[in-house]
Amino acid sequence: MAEPGHHEPVGGGAPTLQDVAQAAGVSRQTVSNVLHAPERVRPATRERVVEFISRLGYQPNRQAQALARSASHMIGCRIRPLTPGALTSMHDRFLHALAEAGRAADHHLLLFAAEDESAEIDSVGRLHRGGAADAFVLYDLTADDQRPKALLDMGVPFVAFGRTDTGADTYPWVDVDNVLGTRLAVDHLVNRGHRRVAFLGWPSGRTIGDRRARGWHQAVESHRLASTCGVLDVRSEDSVQAAIQVTFRLLEHSEPPTAIVTATDTLAVGAMQAAQRWGLEVGRDLAVVGFDDTPTAAALELSSIRQPIELVARQVVAALLGTDEVGPGCWLLEPQLVIRSSSARPASPRR
Amino acid sequence: MAEPGHHEPVGGGAPTLQDVAQAAGVSRQTVSNVLHAPERVRPATRERVVEFISRLGYQPNRQAQALARSASHMIGCRIRPLTPGALTSMHDRFLHALAEAGRAADHHLLLFAAEDESAEIDSVGRLHRGGAADAFVLYDLTADDQRPKALLDMGVPFVAFGRTDTGADTYPWVDVDNVLGTRLAVDHLVNRGHRRVAFLGWPSGRTIGDRRARGWHQAVESHRLASTCGVLDVRSEDSVQAAIQVTFRLLEHSEPPTAIVTATDTLAVGAMQAAQRWGLEVGRDLAVVGFDDTPTAAALELSSIRQPIELVARQVVAALLGTDEVGPGCWLLEPQLVIRSSSARPASPRR
DNA sequence: CCTCGCGATTTGCGCGCTCAAATTTTACCG
DNA sequence: CGGTAAAATTTGAGCGCGCAAATCGCGAGG
Numbered sequence: 172m173a174e175p176g177h178h179e180p181v182g183g184g185a186p187t188l189q190d191v192a193q194a195a196g197v198s199r200q201t202v203s204n205v206l207h208a209p210e211r212v213r214p215a216t217r218e219r220v221v222e223f224i225s226r227l228g229y230q231p232n233r234q235a236q237a238l239a240r241s242a243s244h245m246i247g248c249r250i251r252p253l254t255p256g257a258l259t260s261m262h263d264r265f266l267h268a269l270a271e272a273g274r275a276a277d278h279h280l281l282l283f284a285a286e287d288e289s290a291e292i293d294s295v296g297r298l299h300r301g302g303a304a305d306a307f308v309l310y311d312l313t314a315d316d317q318r319p320k321a322l323l324d325m326g327v328p329f330v331a332f333g334r335t336d337t338g339a340d341t342y343p344w345v346d347v348d349n350v351l352g353t354r355l356a357v358d359h360l361v362n363r364g365h366r367r368v369a370f371l372g373w374p375s376g377r378t379i380g381d382r383r384a385r386g387w388h389q390a391v392e393s394h395r396l397a398s399t400c401g402v403l404d405v406r407s408e409d410s411v412q413a414a415i416q417v418t419f420r421l422l423e424h425s426e427p428p429t430a431i432v433t434a435t436d437t438l439a440v441g442a443m444q445a446a447q448r449w450g451l452e453v454g455r456d457l458a459v460v461g462f463d464d465t466p467t468a469a470a471l472e473l474s475s476i477r478q479p480i481e482l483v484a485r486q487v488v489a490a491l492l493g494t495d496e497v498g499p500g501c502w503l504l505e506p507q508l509v510i511r512s513s514s515a516r517p518a519s520p521r522r
Numbered sequence: 523m524a525e526p527g528h529h530e531p532v533g534g535g536a537p538t539l540q541d542v543a544q545a546a547g548v549s550r551q552t553v554s555n556v557l558h559a560p561e562r563v564r565p566a567t568r569e570r571v572v573e574f575i576s577r578l579g580y581q582p583n584r585q586a587q588a589l590a591r592s593a594s595h596m597i598g599c600r601i602r603p604l605t606p607g608a609l610t611s612m613h614d615r616f617l618h619a620l621a622e623a624g625r626a627a628d629h630h631l632l633l634f635a636a637e638d639e640s641a642e643i644d645s646v647g648r649l650h651r652g653g654a655a656d657a658f659v660l661y662d663l664t665a666d667d668q669r670p671k672a673l674l675d676m677g678v679p680f681v682a683f684g685r686t687d688t689g690a691d692t693y694p695w696v697d698v699d700n701v702l703g704t705r706l707a708v709d710h711l712v713n714r715g716h717r718r719v720a721f722l723g724w725p726s727g728r729t730i731g732d733r734r735a736r737g738w739h740q741a742v743e744s745h746r747l748a749s750t751c752g753v754l755d756v757r758s759e760d761s762v763q764a765a766i767q768v769t770f771r772l773l774e775h776s777e778p779p780t781a782i783v784t785a786t787d788t789l790a791v792g793a794m795q796a797a798q799r800w801g802l803e804v805g806r807d808l809a810v811v812g813f814d815d816t817p818t819a820a821a822l823e824l825s826s827i828r829q830p831i832e833l834v835a836r837q838v839v840a841a842l843l844g845t846d847e848v849g850p851g852c853w854l855l856e857p858q859l860v861i862r863s864s865s866a867r868p869a870s871p872r873r
Numbered sequence: 874c875c876t877c878g879c880g881a882t883t884t885g886c887g888c889g890c891t892c893a894a895a896t897t898t899t900a901c902c903g
Numbered sequence: 904c905g906g907t908a909a910a911a912t913t914t915g916a917g918c919g920c921g922c923a924a925a926t927c928g929c930g931a932g933g
Contacts, residue, residue, distance in 0.1 A: 184592075185651040187919055198883045203921065213881060230651035234588040235919035238888050241535075243585055250618045250631075253817065263614040267601045270635035279654065280601075282631035284621035300536040300581035302889090303630065411821045440821050447798065466604065467818045470762045470791050538889055549913050554891070564899095564911060586889035589918050653919090 186227040195223040206231065237302065245281045246273055246491060247304030249291045251311065252284075261463060261480050265332065268484030269308060276492050292321045299327045306491045308332065312344075314378040330490045332483055334501075336378055343499040345486045349379055352476040352506040353386030353432055356460040359474075359508055360430040361394050364518035365458060368396055369403040369421050369428035371414060371438050383434045383462060403428055407438065414441020415448075422449050429518050430458035436465045439473055443513065458514040474514040477507045537578040546574040557582065588653065596632045597624055597842060598655030600642045602662065603635075612814060612831050616683065619835030620659060627843050643672045650678045657842045659683065663695075665729040681841045683834055685852075687729055694850040696837045700730055703827040703857040704737030704783055707811040710825075710859055711781040712745050715869035716809060719747055720754040720772050720779035722765060722789050734785045734813060754779055758789065765792020766799075773800050780869050781809035787816045790824055794864065809865040825865040827857045 192199045197220060204211050205220045212220070223229075237243040248269065251262065270280045281304045285291040298304050305328065309318050312333035319342045322329045331344040353370070360368050370387040373380030384404070390396075397403070405421055407413040414433070418441060421428060433439040439461030446457045453459055454472070461468050464477035486502050493500065543550045548571060555562050556571045563571070574580075588594040599620065602613065621631045632655045636642040649655050656679065660669050663684035670693045673680045682695040704721070711719050721738040724731030735755070741747075748754070756772055758764040765784070769792060772779060784790040790812030797808045804810055805823070812819050815828035837853050844851065 185653070189919080199920080200884080200922095201882060204882085207921085211881075216881080228651065230648050232589070232919050233652045233654045234585045234594055235653075235888090236921075237585040238583075238589055238890085238918090239920040239922080241888065245632075250614070250621050252618050253614060263601070263604060263617070266614075266617070266633060267603050267635060270601050270633050274635055279649075280633035281596075282617065282621050282633050284618060284625055297581050298630075300579065301584045302536070302586075303584045411823075437821060444822075467821065470788060470818065471795075472762075540889080550890085551892095551914080552912060555912085558891085562911070567911080583889050586918090587891075589888090589920090590890040590892080592918065 185232070186229045187232070188229075191220065191223050191227055191229045194227060195220045241302065242305050243302055244278050245304040246278050246488070247281045247283065247295065247298050247307040248310075249285050249294065250282045261465075261478065264480045265310065265484060268481045269488065271481075272485045272488040276488060278488070278492070288317055292318060295322060295327055295329075296325050299325065306330070308487055308491070312378070314376070328491065330487045332487060333379070339501070341499065343490050343501065345483050345490065345502045345504065347478045347483065347506050348503050349382035349506075350386035350389065352462060352478075353383045353434075354390040355386075355506065355508045356432040356462075356474075356476055357387055357390035357394065357396075359510065360432070360458055360460065360514060360518075361390075361396070363430075363458065363514065363516070365430040366396055366518075367403065367426065367428040368430045368432060369405065370432050370434075371417060371421070371442055372404075372406050372434035373409060374406045380434050387432055397426075407441075409435055409437050411437060411441040411444065414438040415445040418442045418445035419449070422446070422451070428457075430460070430514065432460050434462055436461035436463050436468045436473065436475055439475070439513075440467065440471065443471065443473065454512045454514065454516055455519060458516075458518070460508070460514050464509050468509075468511070472512040474511045475509050477509045479504050479506065536583070537580045538583070539580075542571065542574050542578055542580045545578060546571045592653065593656050594653055595629050596655040597629050597839070598632045598634065598646060598649050598658040599661075600636050600645070601633045612816075612829065615831045616661065616835060619832045620839065622832070623836045623839040627839060629839070629843070639668055643669060646673060646678055646680075647676050650676070657681070659838055659842070663729070665727070679842065681838045683838060684730070690852070692850065694841050694852065696834050696841065696853045696855065698829045698834065698857050699854050700733035700857075701737040701740065703813060703829075704734045704785075705741040706737075706857065706859045707783040707813075707825075707827055708738055708741035708745065708747075710861065711783070711809055711811065711865060711869075712741075712747070714781075714809065714865065714867070716781040717747055717869075718754065718777065718779040719781045719783060720756065721783050721785075722768060722772070722793055723755075723757050723785035724760060725757045731785050738783055748777075758792075760786055760788050762788060762792040762795065765789040766796040769793045769796035770800070773797070773802075779808075781811070781865065783811050785813055787812035787814050787819045787824065787826055790826070790864075791818065791822065794822065794824065805863045805865065805867055806870060809867075809869070811859070811865050815860050819860075819862070823863040825862045826860050828860045829857050830855050 188199050188202050192202045197216060201212060201216065202220055205217050209217055273280055283294050285294045295307050307327060307329040309329055310332040312331055312335055314336040316335045319331060319335060323342055331342060334344040334346050357368050368391065370384060372384045375381055402424060405417050407417040431442045433442055439459050442459050443453045446453050451457045459473060461473050461475040464475040468475040482504055490500050539550050539553050543553045548567060552563060552567065553571055556568050560568055624631055634645050634649065636645045646658050658678060658680040660680055661683040663682055663686055665687040667686045670682060670686060674693055682693060685695040685697050708719050721735060723735045726732055753775060756768050758768040782793045784793055790810050793810050794804045797804050802808045810824060812824050812826035815826040819826040833855055841851050
């Protein structure tokens with residue numbers, strides 16, 4: 172015991188590679204090999220080492236690993252405060268999916284808060300230089316988002332969920348086909364016999380909103396639905412109150428729509444509320460389809476377009492860890508329609 | 523340049539302590555002191571070093587710091603998948619608040635996914651032994667939650683948001699006073715003139731639900747409200763559909779309540795839906811108050827009890843980093859009532 | 874019987890930093 | 904102006920690990 176260099180895993184610290192090595196009577200590196208390149212170790216040795224690893228409950232120290240291989244195996248991600256007024260978006264679903272996807276590749280999620288876009292850029296730079304995270308995930312991209320270019324310039328690896336209007340070919344992104352989303356909604360309503368399908372969206376100018384509007388337009392045209400008058404396309408802020416007012420304008424028209432496709436669940440909730448106050452029963456007199464499939468949609472039996480967030484997260488992580496692709500990879504995933512009673516019934520005969 | 527030991531911050535790696543030291547013509551440790559104990563460094567030297575730190579954009583390497591001081595400055599937190607059916611709880615609000623609170627103390631959030639409680643315990647153990655996180659945050663505690671004891675046994679530092687029924691004096695927690703919450707709701711309704719205030723809660727057996735029920739009971743008794751018959755206390759699963767059915771039972775009574783206090787916003791949504799189908803206008807014929815102030819509540823103009831999540835997060839972080847308290851600290855914070863139109867008007871005269 | 878070659882295993886080194894102890898410098902007083 | 908204490912700064916060691924090069928051991932070939 173007086174022999175120098177003979178450590179025991181004395182209480183306190185977790186066992187180290189050295190501890191396991193000593194216990195198994197091999198060297199540090201052999202234990203490391205058992206973990207990372209088992210084929211290099213003779214089966215007999217390997218088994219013995221494995222035995223001691225589990226007996227001591229050895230767990231590699233991530234900080235030491237990170238330092239040695241200069242890669243932290245952390246994925247950085249800003250967590251945004253939720254926008255007051257809007258229904259919760261899919262932040263938590265996305266974060267959970269990311270964590271899940273990262274786990275498979277032994278990567279963890281590093282969450283940080285930042286006031287705004289430029290604070291986020293600062294934080295990312297700092298975290299990256301400080302080696303706290305190897306790569307980052309950007310989400311909720313706006314049309315003219317500054318972040319992709321900024322990170323590109325800093326040489327920070329990242330993948331975006333969503334994309335900007337321009338320059339989207341200069342960085343890797345994963346996005347959901349919003350155009351397809353609203354198209355699916357309209358198709359579904361047409362199948363149910365609707366011919367006057369309105370669109371309730373955001374004021375034009377925001378990428379996502381515009382794409383969703385475009386999907387409605389395309390579907391209306393391809394089905395040759397009534398829309399020539401143009402009054403079936405209305406816009407409002409993303410709040411329930413605003414949506415209620417705008418929906419009233421839609422309903423007081425001489426030939427009101429029998430169905431409304433909205434750009435968000437928040438707007439859809441507004442449409443439903445307005446319909447009720449107008450004396451219509453949602454699902455019977457007026458069909459409504461929302462977008463994002465928030466928990467609220469499920470609670471209110473609102474049909475909604477669901478983004479495949481889990482797939483997105485998996486693809487984002489794959490792209491992040493994806494070895495040295497040639498050029499930025501881009502993936503456009505397909506959303507799905509979740510049908511609930513707000514749009515399940517066939518259209519009632521003209522009122 | 524051939525001089526050995528003379529590194530330049532050549533392209534690639536971020537600048538290190540050594541780089542800054544060399545540039546400023548001082549030693550490694552002096553730079554370190556400027557950062558951590560400026561008072562030990564002579565002002566003139568300090569200024570020069572600071573100058574070079576910012577000029578080189580030096581950022582301490584967190585992995586190296588973590589390794590050296592054997593403290594990762596990371597707070598571990600499991601991210602749960604959201605419960606299908608229930609409205610989103612406050613996960614994202616809490617996570618954001620935690621990240622925000624941790625930032626002030628230079629701590630970041632480490633998110634991980636786990637299937638269930640025991641997987642979470644495993645992960646926590648592994649992350650802790652691996653030095654990936656110094657301490658952990660537990661939330662959504664159930665009455666007989668296994669996690670506190672397990673972490674206690676493993677010697678892993680943690681703070682819980684919420685608490686178990688028994689043994690809550692053996693570990694540090696921060697909780698919101700749920701009893702007070704429903705009491706506030708009832709008080710508010712009584713102020714508005716209501717005398718028959720029903721409670722719509724979870725089946726008894728779950729800590730949180732029971733506390734919320736108790737608050738209603740206390741308030742009803744202290745205000746001497748009608749309740750002797752006992753029919754004003756009803757329970758259902760935490761889903762909108764179930765709540766609708768149960769609310770109908772409440773409404774078909776000979777002396778129906780004029781107001782309903784619920785244990786969650788989900789239940790409140792059910793109550794609101796039921797009222798509408800019954801031909802009552804929420805806010806005029808029937809007042810409803812929810813619990814948790816989810817985004818849905820805001821969207822539907824539902825009054826709700828709001829938990830001070832940001833305070834909770836700050837207190838959790840403070841407790842986590844709090845130096846060697848004597849015994850576990852416990853904090854019970856007060857919720858607040860957010861009044862919206864679902865309960866704002868005075869009670870209408872008896873119907 | 875000795876050497877070569879190859880797989881198995883070990884050693885040396887450094888990742889970037891902090892702590893403690895050693896060393897140098899500065900300031901002050903007799 | 905020497906001496907000394909205090910302040911300022913430097914040096915040495917090591918945190919736990921991975922990489923690369925070095926070493927060991929053993930069977931085949933000459």
